Amino acid sequence: MATNSSLKNQLIEKGENTVNIQETMLKNLMNSNDVKSKFTEVLKDKALEYMDSVITLVNADKELMECEPGSIIDACMIAVSLGLSVDKMLDYIWIIPYRRKANFSLGYKGYIQLLLKNGEYKAINVIEVYEGQLRSWNPLAEELDIDINSKKSDAVIGYAGYFEMLNGFRKSVYWSKENMDAFSNNNFSKSDLRWGSDYKAMAKRTVMRNMLSKWGRLSAEMQKAYSEDLNTDTFINGN
Structure with a gap:
């Protein structure tokens, strides 16, 4: 089997375009x-099915197809090691193309899946x-009062998180839309x-x-998942 380097040279000599070259190399x-x-x-026996899903993922994303094939494999292997599907419909993880490199990123649904699998969490969302839904939010005591049935419009005013562990520990948090916008502007390019x-x-992530x-x-x-997620953001x- 030809090495990636020699195969790439062969394809360039044949006049293949960049997308076709990257697809063939992958x-x-x-x-x-x-x-x-x-x-x-x-x-195990699900390997070929998972590998097909990787090809499907890449073929559906022009920018991802232009990434170095090795980086795509590495990013997907992180998802494999965590037991998470790369199916975009499930939205557990994202494979982010940036500067011709594929990067693993954990979606909020992926966080939920891993935490529930952990066995220490009773609920998380x-x-x-x-x-119209927010009645009150006390940031000092972290007391959140939401009435889901009091929605007045489709305007999102914030985001709320909650988890409860099997040992009884609970936590609720609330971020206003203004706080989320400020966080995004200050921490992401x-x-x-x-x-x-x-x-x-x-925002949910x-x-x-x-x-x-x-x-x-x-x-x-x-x-491990948290660390990989932070590495992608960094x-x-x-840069």
Whole structure:
């Protein structure tokens, strides 16, 4: 089997465009014994199905297709190690293209999945708060009063997070839309397009991550996911 470098040179000589070159290189890498064995080691008989989902993910994203194939494999392997699907419909994780490199990012639904799997959490959730629903929020005592049935419009005024552990410990948090906008503007650069393409998902992720980092109990697996998530933010917004 040709190396990635020699294969790329062959494709360039044939006059293939960049997208076709990257697609061929990715498929070549995915079909290598080394990559197959990595997926199979974790996923067993579900490895080929998962690998097909990786190809589907990349084929549906032009910018991701232009990323270095090795970085795509590395990002997806992080998801594999955490037991999370790369299916965009599930919204557990994001594979973020940036400067021709694919980067793993954990969505708020991924945080929920990992925490429930941890076995120490009875319930965990994060929601949009619409106009009319917020009765009161005491940031000192962290007392939150929301009436879901009092929604007046589709205008989102904030985001609320909540978790309860099996030992009885509970935590509620609330971020106003103004606070979330300020956080986004101060901590994320214009290079991070996630806030523009899916603001609500990023806002929920922010609430979830902040809440857990301060008050949650994180397993070794959850700490790994959290660290990888932070690394992606640092890479995208620190350049």
